[in-house]
Amino acid sequence: MRGLRKLYRGVPAVDGVDLDIAHGEIFALLGPNGAGKTTTVEILEGFRKRDAGEVTVLGADPQRAPMSWRYGIGLVLQDAHDMAELTVAETVAHFARYYPTPRDPAEVIELVGLTAAAGKRIRMLSGGQRRRVDVAIGVIGRPRLLFLDEPTTGFDPEARRQFWDLLRDLAGTQDTTILLTTHYLxxxxxLADRVAVISAGRIVAVGPPATLGGRSAADARLRWIEGGAVRTLETPEPTAAAHALSQRLGGEIPGLTITRPTLEDVYLTLIGSSS
Structure with missing residues (x-):
């Protein structure tokens, strides 16, 4: 994307976005509601026209790409409408017929952890299981690029981690590039190799999660108990500070914790400073 812009009634929803996503990368797009995430992704998917800028996805302009271009795209939308009376197996097999070289439906159902539920009607599934059906539909066509919009909404913690393993496998062994939007930091x-934070239609930071917004170089916070009270200290040299504290206290430091800003801390700072 170069200079991507989209306006609604003269108000920019996406305001000059420049972004590159590499082949085989898991890339997360983060931002508050109304920041421009959905508009940006819909432009990349070819569902929405841009007002300005240049966009290339899998070597083509999504706004002008032929129907065959869509065979390389997989979608897991935030609000999916399923066929409630069909079984899981029938649903996945149905969508497989839309693609020239689909994956085996039974293999995909196993991949998303629904083999035991393959004979169940969609309406009988839990919310998390329905979401897995959405993912199965998204990957049945062997996409080169998979768009995931809030994919683990409704998943319990165990199911979320199993789903993360699925995405790592898709990116690592299936040669799939993944663009993920999520509110779960x-x-x-x-999951993400890199993340971008979008706020008020502009990209305010891009980078690996560990270093986003200078996170890796930020001061560490020491927290300990001394004299019956909780004490804190922020310092760029936590090891030296802990050593000095240990010497002053004569050995062990009661209740010591050393932390750096979390991704959530950095994210909230970035969207706050740009609003």
Whole structure:
């Protein structure tokens, strides 16, 4: 993307976005509601026209790409409408027929952890299981690029981690590039090679989760108990500070913790400073 802009009634929803996403990368796009995430992703998917800028996805302009271009795209939308009376197996097999070289439906159902539920009607599934059906539909066509919009909404913690393993496998062994939007910052940190934060239609930071917004170089916070009270200290040299504290206290430091800003801390600072 170069200079991507989209306006609604003269008000910019996306205001000059420049962004590159590499082949085989898991890339997370983060931002508050109304920041421009959905508009940006819909332009990349070819569902929405831009007002200005240049966009290339899988070598083509999504606004002018032929139908065959869509065979390389997989979508897991935030609000999906399923066929409630079909079984899981029937649903996945149905969508497989839209693609020239689909994956085996039974293999995909196993991949998303629904083998035991393959014979169940969609309406009988839990919310998390329905979301897995959405993912199965998204990957059945062997996409080169997979768009995931809030994919683990409704998942319990165990199911979320199993789903993360699925995405790592898709990116690592299936040669799939993944663009993920999520409000779960632990999900972005666990999965993404890089993240971008968008606020008020502009990209305010891009980088690996560990270094985003100068996170890795930020002061560490020491927290300990001394004289019956909790004490804190922020310092760029936590090891030296802990050593000096240990010497002053004569050995062990009661209740010592050393932390750096979390991804959530950095994210809130970035969207706050740009609003």
């Amino acid at each position: 632990d999900e972005a940190e666990a």
